[in-house]
Amino acid sequence: MNYQVTTALIIGAGSGLSASIARLFAAEGMTIALAPRQVDKLSTLSEEIGAASFICDASKPDEVNELFNQVEQKLGVPTVVVYNPSLRIPGALIELDPIEVAKSLEITAYGGFLVAQAAAKQMLKLGSGAIFFTGASASVKGYPRSAPFAMGKFALRGLAQSIARELAPQNIHVAHFVIDGVIRSATRLEPPDKPDSFLDPDAIAQTYLNILRQPRSAWTYEVELRPWVEKF
Amino acid sequence: MNYQVTTALIIGAGSGLSASIARLFAAEGMTIALAPRQVDKLSTLSEEIGAASFICDASKPDEVNELFNQVEQKLGVPTVVVYNPSLRIPGALIELDPIEVAKSLEITAYGGFLVAQAAAKQMLKLGSGAIFFTGASASVKGYPRSAPFAMGKFALRGLAQSIARELAPQNIHVAHFVIDGVIRSATRLEPPDKPDSFLDPDAIAQTYLNILRQPRSAWTYEVELRPWVEKF
Amino acid sequence: MNYQVTTALIIGAGSGLSASIARLFAAEGMTIALAPRQVDKLSTLSEEIGAASFICDASKPDEVNELFNQVEQKLGVPTVVVYNPSLRIPGALIELDPIEVAKSLEITAYGGFLVAQAAAKQMLKLGSGAIFFTGASASVKGYPRSAPFAMGKFALRGLAQSIARELAPQNIHVAHFVIDGVIRSATRLEPPDKPDSFLDPDAIAQTYLNILRQPRSAWTYEVELRPWVEKF
Amino acid sequence: MNYQVTTALIIGAGSGLSASIARLFAAEGMTIALAPRQVDKLSTLSEEIGAASFICDASKPDEVNELFNQVEQKLGVPTVVVYNPSLRIPGALIELDPIEVAKSLEITAYGGFLVAQAAAKQMLKLGSGAIFFTGASASVKGYPRSAPFAMGKFALRGLAQSIARELAPQNIHVAHFVIDGVIRSATRLEPPDKPDSFLDPDAIAQTYLNILRQPRSAWTYEVELRPWVEKF
Numbered sequence A, B, C, D: 001m002n003y004q005v006t007t008a009l010i011i012g013a014g015s016g017l018s019a020s021i022a023r024l025f026a027a028e029g030m031t032i033a034l035a036p037r038q039v040d041k042l043s044t045l046s047e048e049i050g051a052a053s054f055i056c057d058a059s060k061p062d063e064v065n066e067l068f069n070q071v072e073q074k075l076g077v078p079t080v081v082v083y084n085p086s087l088r089i090p091g092a093l094i095e096l097d098p099i100e101v102a103k104s105l106e107i108t109a110y111g112g113f114l115v116a117q118a119a120a121k122q123m124l125k126l127g128s129g130a131i132f133f134t135g136a137s138a139s140v141k142g143y144p145r146s147a148p149f150a151m152g153k154f155a156l157r158g159l160a161q162s163i164a165r166e167l168a169p170q171n172i173h174v175a176h177f178v179i180d181g182v183i184r185s186a187t188r189l190e191p192p193d194k195p196d197s198f199l200d201p202d203a204i205a206q207t208y209l210n211i212l213r214q215p216r217s218a219w220t221y222e223v224e225l226r227p228w229v230e231k232f
Helices: A016-027 A039-049 A061-075 A098-126 A147-170 A201-212 B016-027 B039-049 B061-075 B098-126 B147-170 B201-212 C016-027 C039-049 C061-075 C098-126 C147-170 C201-212 D016-027 D039-049 D061-075 D098-126 D147-170 D201-212
Strands: A007-011 A031-035 A080-083 A129-136 A172-179 A222-225 B007-011 B031-035 B080-083 B129-136 B172-179 B222-225 C007-011 C031-035 C080-083 C129-136 C172-179 C222-225 D007-011 D031-035 D080-083 D129-136 D172-179 D222-225
Touching (some): A016 A039, A016 A080, A016 A201, A031 A061, A080 A098, A098 A172, A098 B098, A098 B147, A129 A147, A147 B098, A172 A201, A201 D201, A222 D222, B007 B061, B016 B031, B031 B039, B031 B061, B061 B098, B080 B098, B098 B129, B129 B147, B129 B201, B147 B172, B201 C201, B222 C222, C007 C016, C007 C061, C016 C031, C016 C201, C031 C039, C098 C129, C098 C147, C098 C172, C098 D147, C129 C147, C129 C201, C147 C172, C147 D098, C147 D147, C172 C201, D007 D016, D007 D098, D016 D031, D016 D201, D031 D039, D061 D098, D098 D129, D098 D147, D098 D172, D129 D147, D129 D201, D147 D172
Parallel strands (some): A007 A080, A129 A172, B080 B129, B129 B172, C080 C129, C172 C222, D007 D080, D080 D129, D129 D172, D172 D222
């Protein structure tokens, strides 16, 4: 990148992917701000990497604005913001609870808008920045019995594409990551006879870092990542 | 199609496209139900084609359920439902009003979910039906300064794709129409030196009818329509 | 369409789809020219619908030019040309015969270019026309153990997209049909317990006709067709 | 990656991008084999990085097989092969020379097949490897007055997608790079008032290296790269 990344703000920091990104970015010398929905999920990680923690429901405009204000005051304008939250509500169309579906859209997509807007406001003043969105296979293919996740992830991709076109010429790097497969975690390990069939979150994080480091003459807007044996 | 279409329910019936679809479907002998947000938009059309009119804010679960109950009681289960509503909020990302953006998503995408769910509940009992969604160029390309519309139309396409995969094997034909260009209306005519450069809503309606008539051995899930001189 | 279609030229006329298109277009009053690779495949059909038959290897520039010359002399400029030929060479990448792969590309894609060029030369003089390409699921998804077909069908779609953008503003309607599934034929019928699970070629032909009839204010460039129970 | 890359074979090594990839991969300790169509283009580069040079017309089966035999004998099985050649024939559809179009397809797409096949034969014996294809914006969008390039680059993407699905589960990493924009060179520099508006080939090469290094639990099949100010 053509700017110094000093502060990384990771939204939806309760997942293993968020933890891997946080650790890797911290190891690169960045100051890390974590913003999970519930702070207790992250106390160990925060201590480990010396991160600042904030509680934020990213689907609430006021909470998002308050988060960015606090981060700016304590750590300065975040130079990269990663949006990870999503809420998957599986089920047959006719059995879905409309209230749950609305919540799924709010967390998966609308929160992405709120965070992107707050980030852009600060970054445009600074003259640079990066906004990364974590997508899924559902971002590009609507699977049956999974309408809410398809809606949310498609919407998030529409947001990313629109603001990539809008903000890139203003020196803000917007990227969308299509994560296709199961992410490995302590409680979700691939079968021993199928090595590397789940995505290693550290490997995903490395690609986030590589794309963050791209000079602006060759920016990636979209990249996909999947295990070698994943069907697609 | 392999069933008799007797009742067509058109949601978001305030637009010129809705009127063209209603007229054409009526001329084919279907009973028409119109469900605009405000009923006064349609009194003339309703009289003209003998349609039943209902008021419905399609982004409200209760109003959608009430609408489908009333249509079923008065006209029988609708055998084709067309979802047209959308709310476009243009503007630079940082200038958008979050409340307006939420409203845009509700009308453009969430209402599509509510209508599809209510339609599917009735159609699955009947064993057949068709659910059509009106998309836009924004359904497949996120334009700058138009993030909310990109989000809403991408989400609607994700919904359509997901439920096409889910419902087609249950004999319900789901189709998504990518309308790319300006639709001609009385108040929005193309320049005289650029004939046919806006989409004729009657021509669009004809394609809706053609796809409705497809036998299930060769169903279209997605089709695009644009004027001959439209850039894409 | 905004012109009278009088002559339809169908390339690769040995398939069941070609026969269905020929019959339907003839029933609509069009004069039909059939151009299979080997004429004996079609003698019965030609008689049945009073079609003119030509032999043409569409992957040979000279033969294609000669074909269009003859059609123009005998029947006038074809107002719609349909390109159906393809050659599928399945197999693992490392087992494919490079000569066969080259032939597959020539028939599936290069012939499409030759035909489109010859058609455009005549149609641009006339000021109107339509060029239709038959694609497959392989046009948009590269399946394993099917590299040559993916190459050929992707290439044909690239051609169609390029010349749709180039020729549409010159009043020539270019359309690409994504046929996703098995086409039913006398020797290839779906299982009795899976009705309509293969594409009826007459149903496909009807969609070709419907798109041919579109006025230019609302032209389809791409449409997909698949059986109701087809996975996608 | 989960294997040691020792030898990189770069096909179509006459371009600035090839030179950048060669230099970067050499700096990482790899042995480099360059295979341009004409060897004199590369004598300086070969000396500079200690690369082995081969002459190869990649659209000829015999020359491709001979190339891979020689590389294997002299340097061992190449663990990464990069396919860069393309031939762009711009022009209106009706003005194109069919012989030139055929040549364009051979160099842009058919050569990619030949190289991939030869590479796969060697890599499958070894049990690992990487095959990278350089695409363009024309890989995903068919531009007017550029039918041959659209055909060739679409076909190359179809190939890449097919064999990615086929070979990835056999531990061969296939990736397709969508390069969208003008690549900077000594003779083609961006305007001084539009800094970084052309792609820096060294920056592109860095992304090739990053993707080569991915562990197989998180492989990229497709990635796009474009300058910050490029329209898309």
